Amino acid sequence: MKIQKIKLRRMQLELKDPFQTSFGTQTEREFILVEVYGDHHVGYGECVVTSKPLYNEETVKTAWHIMEDFLIPILYDHNEIHHPDKVRELFKPIRRNNMAKAALEGAIWDLYAKEKNITLSRALGGNKDVIEVGISIGIQETTDELISVVGKYVNKGYKRIKIKIKPGQDVSTLRKVREVFPHIRMMADANSAYTLDDVEVFKELDKLNLMMIEQPLSHDDIVDHAKLQSVINTPICLDESIHSLDDARKAIELGSCKIINIKIGRVGGLTESKKIHDYCEIHGIPVWCGGMLESGVGRAHNIAITSLSNFILPGDTASSSRYWYEDIISPEVIVEKGLIKIPHLPGIGYSPQESLLDKYTLERKELFRDQYVV
Ligand SMILES: O=C(O)CCC(=O)c1ccccc1C(=O)O
Ligand SMILES: [Mg+2]
Numbered sequence: 383m384k385i386q387k388i389k390l391r392r393m394q395l396e397l398k399d400p401f402q403t404s405f406g407t408q409t410e411r412e413f414i415l416v417e418v419y420g421d422h423h424v425g426y427g428e429c430v431v432t433s434k435p436l437y438n439e440e441t442v443k444t445a446w447h448i449m450e451d452f453l454i455p456i457l458y459d460h461n462e463i464h465h466p467d468k469v470r471e472l473f474k475p476i477r478r479n480n481m482a483k484a485a486l487e488g489a490i491w492d493l494y495a496k497e498k499n500i501t502l503s504r505a506l507g508g509n510k511d512v513i514e515v516g517i518s519i520g521i522q523e524t525t526d527e528l529i530s531v532v533g534k535y536v537n538k539g540y541k542r543i544k545i546k547i548k549p550g551q552d553v554s555t556l557r558k559v560r561e562v563f564p565h566i567r568m569m570a571d572a573n574s575a576y577t578l579d580d581v582e583v584f585k586e587l588d589k590l591n592l593m594m595i596e597q598p599l600s601h602d603d604i605v606d607h608a609k610l611q612s613v614i615n616t617p618i619c620l621d622e623s624i625h626s627l628d629d630a631r632k633a634i635e636l637g638s639c640k641i642i643n644i645k646i647g648r649v650g651g652l653t654e655s656k657k658i659h660d661y662c663e664i665h666g667i668p669v670w671c672g673g674m675l676e677s678g679v680g681r682a683h684n685i686a687i688t689s690l691s692n693f694i695l696p697g698d699t700a701s702s703s704r705y706w707y708e709d710i711i712s713p714e715v716i717v718e719k720g721l722i723k724i725p726h727l728p729g730i731g732y733s734p735q736e737s738l739l740d741k742y743t744l745e746r747k748e749l750f751r752d753q754y755v756v
Pocket of ligand 2: 571573596597621622643672
């Protein structure tokens with residue numbers, strides 16, 4: 383692949399419903415769309431970074447800066463890139479900034495698959511035709527509202543229900559949901575809102591037959607998580623704490639989790655996601671694909687990686703219409719009876735619509751190879 387041009391767009395979509403987690407409420411989704419132009423095709427990637435550094439340390443502005451001033455020059459420093467796995471290696475000298483790296487790498491994966499005329503799923507080694515999907519429900523004002531939202535998505539057929547918790551809206555809330563829905567596959571996500579002082583909260587949650595508890599403790603911890611896992615039966619799933627294959631290996635060795643949520647952006651790309659997937663498969667650790675309120679482009683990447691065999695548990699890749707009034711891809715992502723069919727078109731398999739991209743673009747910049755190579 384020879385990259386001739388890269389286009390960055392800062393975009394914003396309005397969420398149908400505000401999304402509240404233990405670290406804040408989002409009403410809009412600002413993100414960066416990456417277009418990588420080869421000789422015959424365009425590869426698309428989404429930078430799943432958020433406006434504020436609340437989930438991780440990156441922001442839309444830092445990711446743009448890192449891409450424009452450091453990562454794109456590294457790509458242009460190479461005449462050709464023969465395989466997208468190479469990108470991870472090229473970006474290695476730049477520390478962290480995983481969402482910025484993943485956005486460019488994802489676009490290059492899409493371009494690679496399009497040039498080979500195969501689906502991204504196949505390029506990654508996926509072997510499923512359909513994937514199971516769950517839903518992530520934000521913190522609601524009242525428990526009655528939560529119960530009604532849970533009911534809505536259970537009726538739509540979602541394969542598991544994830545409920546965001548925070549101190550004060552945890553045990554009694556989930557107990558009431560469990561009373562109304564005794565048999566659904568249900569889990570909680572704390573987004574790092576607790577410490578080991580809250581162990582009693584987790585002993586109570588342990589009685590609710592949850593599939594897992596996601597990231598209960600600090601975003602940078604794997605030691606306290608191991609202590610917590612040793613006193614509860616419910617599997618702990620790590621999200622924020624895992625940035626690489628090495629992190630995953632250490633967490634598994636320590637017993638800090640029994641499940642891993644793989645987010646392509648958080649771990650720096652599809653190549654690293656695959657590595658974590660393969661390592662977890664060998665070690666009997668199921669994985670699932672987390673979401674970052676992606677537009678259709680990021681969602682398409684999530685769907686492709688979920689087609690790999692060890693993505694055993696339903697992911698957070700819900701339908702486009704769950705988030706957006708209109709998505710930027712055609713067709714939109716459709717979930718039927720909790721399932722998504724892996725698309726058959728080459729690359730990500732959904733087509734970004736130029737007119738919709740333009741409609742939701744706040745700022746754009748084109749970066750040409752010749753600008754950098756003199
Ligand atoms: O539906 C989705 O995209 C998942 C939403 C979600 O849970 C989430 C959204 C933004 C930031 C962090 C998280 C998370 O998984 O912790
Ligand atoms: Mg999470």
